[in-house]
Amino acid sequence: MRLVTTNLTYKEVQPKLKELVDTMFKTVPSGVGAKGFVQASKQQFKEIISDGSKWCVENGYGWQEDVERTEGYGRIDWAEPEKVSTKAVDRGMNQLGTLGSGNHYLEIQIVRAENIFDQEIAKRFGIAEPEQIVVMVHCGSRGFGHQIGTDYLRIFEGAMKKYGIEVYDRELACAPFQSSEGQDYYKAMACAANMAFANRQVILHRIREGFSKVFHTDAEKLEMHMVYDVAHNIAKLEEHNVDGHRKKVIVHRKGSTRAFPPHHPELAKLYKETGQPVIIGGSMETGSFLLVGTQKAMDETFGSTAHGSGRTMSRAAAKHQVRGEQLQRDMEKKGIYVKATSMPGLAEEAGFAYKNINDVIDAVSQAGISKPVVKLIPCGNVKG
Amino acid sequence: MNIKNDKKKYKFLEDVAIxxxxxxxxxxxxxxxxxxSALAIFELSADLKTVDAREKLEFALENEKIDNLLYDFLSEILFLKDSKYMVFKKSEVSIIENEKYQLKAVLEGDTINPQKQKLENDIKAVTMHMFEVKKEKTRWKATVVVDI
Structure with a gap:
């Protein structure tokens, strides 16, 4: 997940909303078989999966400040491209800068005055104006990461036999962390995380270019600063308090977001006082939230919180209730302009197929594992 | 014998995996x-009426276990979709049972072109969740969950 601010207001963006969404739809390709604009050789792709966002910024796809506003500075340093199959590289090397499909999206959102819950922190995150426009991106490592998953699922099946491990569901295949299989996977997974950081970084570059083109001015003048970028499907070795003792543990945030408190050593100076920005995505009809990490998350949930509202209805059930074309018209009436590569795919993502985002935020807020800062209301959406 | 059921090629299971x-x-x-099984994957990826069988891709796989062979076969289709930019319409499979199961497959399809094909789900991966291959009285049955 990645969130970017602008200094534009809804009033300024609204007349150009369609042009803006259409531009994003073209420049950030989505759906089946989409190719990204970054033409990387195999050697360059190996550098990308080793260096993540750092590679992008060094090659002109971003600003220096973007890196410190990314979880782990956009680069997991234990990545080893040698642990990744040729197949994964072949599958992923042309997907840099693509959105994907399913629940992936690029959304233009509005900050309503009544939806700012913590003025002070919102300001520190770059959100100071009512009616301010921000952009949110949800996508990951694309086919590359999934091929790594597929490859290691099979490797782990063999490893489980070797180490005498049995699991209830074969999808939960695993290996001891210190085994050669476990270590290889940990290094390959880091390559996937770096690809995801890089993918969102080059997409941010395209977003800045798109806004710049539509509003005839520089992205710098539009103050298109990144708020933050968080992974929500990653495993990391971290230090936590367990039963009163400091311990190194593997925290696996699958469908979960890191939510570090103020003064955590991993946070950049910019967010030392506030705590880590947390982005929780809702459905494309109802809105998303920007929150901040808390000490309670550190104490109780290994510095983690929710990552999204979560589905409440299957994709098939959603498609029985509404057709994509109808949903697109209904959303436009509500002031949300949406472009999608697949109409059945759009129907699957209807707002009613998801839990109420306000309930999800209430839950994490009452549990104290993250604190709401701003609610963001959608007005434009590119759907994979 | 349930003839109607025997004729059915595949069935999507609703509300099994939300x-x-x-x-x-x-x-x-x-x-x-x-x-x-391959046809179900093709059907999820694109409206097959809009996909032509213009190009052929061949590959071979082998495995000791029949369920792992199916997992690798379906995963190979996803790999070829992304690495060769293709959507597929049909497959022809032959399987020989020696010490291992040996599979040869020919996929027929076309280069991806959103102007030409009605594209749908970009399937991310075949999962092992509930994955099963079963020999029933009169037929073989596979249960597959794909990550969207």
Whole structure:
């Protein structure tokens, strides 16, 4: 997940909303078989999966400040491209800068005055104006990461036999962390995380270019600063308090977001006082939230919180209730302009197929594992 | 014997996996069940009426276990979709049972072109969740959940 601010207001963006969404739809390709604009050789792709966002910024796809506003500075340093199959590289090397499909999206959102819950922190995150426009991106490592998953699922099946491990569901295949299989996977997974950081970084570059083109001015003048970028499907070795003792543990945030408190050593100076920005995505009809990490998350949930509202209805059930074309018209009436590569795919993502985002935020807020800062209301959406 | 059921190639299972898509594929023979599983994947990726069989891709796989062979076969289709930029319409499979199961497959399809094909789900991966290959009285049955 990645969130970017602008200094534009809804009033300024609204007349150009369609042009803006259409531009994003073209420049950030989505759906089946989409190719990204970054033409990387195999050697360059190996550098990308080793260096993540750092590679992008060094090659002109971003600003220096973007890196410190990314979880782990956009680069997991234990990545080893040698642990990744040729197949994964072949599958992923042309997907840099693509959105994907399913629940992936690029959304233009509005900050309503009544939806700012913590003025002070919102300001520190770059959100100071009512009616301010921000952009949110949800996508990951694309086919590359999934091929790594597929490859290691099979490797782990063999490893489980070797180490005498049995699991209830074969999808939960695993290996001891210190085994050669476990270590290889940990290094390959880091390559996937770096690809995801890089993918969102080059997409941010395209977003800045798109806004710049539509509003005839520089992205710098539009103050298109990144708020933050968080992974929500990653495993990391971290230090936590367990039963009163400091311990190194593997925290696996699958469908979960890191939510570090103020003064955590991993946070950049910019967010030392506030705590880590947390982005929780809702459905494309109802809105998303920007929150901040808390000490309670550190104490109780290994510095983690929710990552999204979560589905409440299957994709098939959603498609029985509404057709994509109808949903697109209904959303436009509500002031949300949406472009999608697949109409059945759009129907699957209807707002009613998801839990109420306000309930999800209430839950994490009452549990104290993250604190709401701003609610963001959608007005434009590119759907994979 | 339920003739109607025997004729069915595959069936999508609703409300089994809320965020993913599950299906069962059937076949009188192992080969037919593999081809029908592939067909379910093709159907999820694009409207098959809009896909031409213009190009052929061939590959071979082997495995000691029949369920792992199916997993690798379906995963190979996803790999070829992304690495060769293709959507597929049909497959022809042959399986020989020696010490290992040996599979040869020919996929027929076309280069991806959003102007030409009605594209749907970009399937991320075949999962092992509920994954099963079963020989029933008169047919083979596979249960597959794909990550969308």
């Amino acid at each position: 965020a993913d898509i599950a299906f069962e594929a059937y076949g009188k023979t192992l080969t037919e069940m593999f081809e029908n």
